[in-house]
Amino acid sequence: MNLPATGRSLGLLVCLQCHATVRALQVPHPRCPRCDAHLFQRKPHSLALTAALLVCAAVLYVPANLLPVMYTRTIFDEEKDTIMSGVLVLLHSGSWPIALLVFIASIVVPLLKIVALSVVLFSAWRRSPRYRTQRSELFRMVEFIGRWSMLDVYAISLLVALVQIRSLAYVAVGWGALAFAAVVVLTLFAARTFDERLLWEPPP
Amino acid sequence: MPVIVCPSCDLAHRAGPEPASERTRCARCLASLQRPENGSIDTAIALSIVALVLFLLSNAYPLVAIYSNGSTRAATLIGAALGLYRQDHTGLAALVFITTVVGPFLQIAALLYLLIPLRRKRRAPGQNTVFRLLAQVRPWTFVEVFMLGALVALVRLTAFARVVPGVALWSCALLMLTLAALTSRTSPAQFWRWVEGYRA
Numbered sequence: 575m576n577l578p579a580t581g582r583s584l585g586l587l588v589c590l591q592c593h594a595t596v597r598a599l600q601v602p603h604p605r606c607p608r609c610d611a612h613l614f615q616r617k618p619h620s621l622a623l624t625a626a627l628l629v630c631a632a633v634l635y636v637p638a639n640l641l642p643v644m645y646t647r648t649i650f651d652e653e654k655d656t657i658m659s660g661v662l663v664l665l666h667s668g669s670w671p672i673a674l675l676v677f678i679a680s681i682v683v684p685l686l687k688i689v690a691l692s693v694v695l696f697s698a699w700r701r702s703p704r705y706r707t708q709r710s711e712l713f714r715m716v717e718f719i720g721r722w723s724m725l726d727v728y729a730i731s732l733l734v735a736l737v738q739i740r741s742l743a744y745v746a747v748g749w750g751a752l753a754f755a756a757v758v759v760l761t762l763f764a765a766r767t768f769d770e771r772l773l774w775e776p777p778p
Numbered sequence: 779m780p781v782i783v784c785p786s787c788d789l790a791h792r793a794g795p796e797p798a799s800e801r802t803r804c805a806r807c808l809a810s811l812q813r814p815e816n817g818s819i820d821t822a823i824a825l826s827i828v829a830l831v832l833f834l835l836s837n838a839y840p841l842v843a844i845y846s847n848g849s850t851r852a853a854t855l856i857g858a859a860l861g862l863y864r865q866d867h868t869g870l871a872a873l874v875f876i877t878t879v880v881g882p883f884l885q886i887a888a889l890l891y892l893l894i895p896l897r898r899k900r901r902a903p904g905q906n907t908v909f910r911l912l913a914q915v916r917p918w919t920f921v922e923v924f925m926l927g928a929l930v931a932l933v934r935l936t937a938f939a940r941v942v943p944g945v946a947l948w949s950c951a952l953l954m955l956t957l958a959a960l961t962s963r964t965s966p967a968q969f970w971r972w973v974e975g976y977r978a
Contacts, residue, residue, distance in 0.1 A: 578789055578806070579789075579790040580789055581788045581790060582788055584783075584790050586781060588782075588783040588784070588785045588788070590785055591909070591966065592966045592967075592969075592970055593785055593967055594970070608970065609906045610910070611910055660934075664933065667933070672933045675930070676930055679926075706787075707807055710787060710807040710808065711807075711808060714786075721923055722926075724920055724927070725923055725927045725930065726930070727870065727873070727874065727927070728858070728923065728924045728926075728927025728928065729927040729934070730931075731858040731874050732842070732853060732858050733934065734858075734861040734862060735853035735857045735860070736842065736844050736851055736852075736853045736935065737844075737938075738851060738861070743938070747862060747870065751870060752869060755870055755873055759873065771785075771786065771787055774787040774788060774789070774807065
């Protein structure tokens with residue numbers, strides 16, 4: 575089989591910070607001659623790190639969705655809000671476009687990220703030769719949409735800052751919000767530690 | 779023959795003329811490889827200054843105020859992080875503070891620090907360290923997500939109270955647009971084109 579010329583086969587390294595292409599030097603810890611960033615043929619321990627972060631994110635996804643993210647106390651009652659019940663509150667108040675937005679950003683996107691990163695990780699591990707372009711594009715989509723899940727965390731932080739009229743209404747943060755933010759941050763790191771180039775290694 | 783290697787899949791390509799006349803993509807993974815020249819260094823410095831002013835406005839004025847049963851309460855950008863901190867959610871507070879205040883500020887400050895000397899054909903001391911810092915900070919600036927989050931919070935509040943948008947809400951929206959324009963004009967490739975152009 576005729577393999578295409580790659581950085582590895584030509585002895586070239588590409589700097590991930592400044593994108594300079596550099597001749598690989600046989601020194602222990604090569605650095606980019608242009609921006610001094612560390613250079614690697616592949617990110618070190620990429621698959622193991624991504625897998626570990628992904629497992630943590632998947633575990634925390636459960637409390638993130640089950641625990642209350644927010645408590646609202648008024649003189650009449652106390653309400654607990656999970657991510658999903660927050661969406662329903664928005665839906666009942668008649669603003670379905672906003673409800674849809676929160677549903678996508680807070681429930682669909684984190685789940686999609688965990689599933690998509692698992693698919694990409696598994697095929698990199700297996701060196702699966704099929705659908706490589708699609709998997710590359712799937713990974714880049716995950717990188718692009720990942721940050722939008724923080725939306726609910728910001729909404730809660732503003733509600734907490736604003737609704738502090740002690741005697742009348744009071745909003746407190748729940749532990750679900752921390753679990754949720756942890757899922758978002760862990761998946762962001764999981765995407766950063768994953769080396770896309772591992773999707774393109776020649777099959778064993 | 780100059781070669782460029784795709785950072786996304788390691789495929790080697792014959793390099794076209796630099797700067798490219800149009801956006802080029804990797805032949806097998808379709809990641810973007812080269813982007814054409816995008817604006818001058820003066821434009822980038824001007825946008826950074828605009829962003830800095832908008833950032834200061836966004837932090838100096840309240841984002842929103844609510845009026846309910848005769849009492850008023852306003853929240854600022856830092857107030858959002860501070861509210862979480864007061865409820866002992868230090869981790870969450872730090873996350874909100876870093877992504878909405880520290881991230882944007884470091885990004886704008888680093889760009890001004892790098893670009894102003896570069897315009898006078900000089901290198902800022904520690905240029906490479908600051909460049910790498912900028913590359914690390916960039917993915918953690920979430921102003922646009924914060925704006926949508928603020929919108930969601932406002933919609934939830936209008937059911938209970940009268941909500942009045944503050945100066946910072948508008949300046950934050952403009953900051954979001956300015957940062958987007960600035961980021962696309964100061965890509966790593968563009969930055970090093972400026973550095974190498976001035977070295978010659």
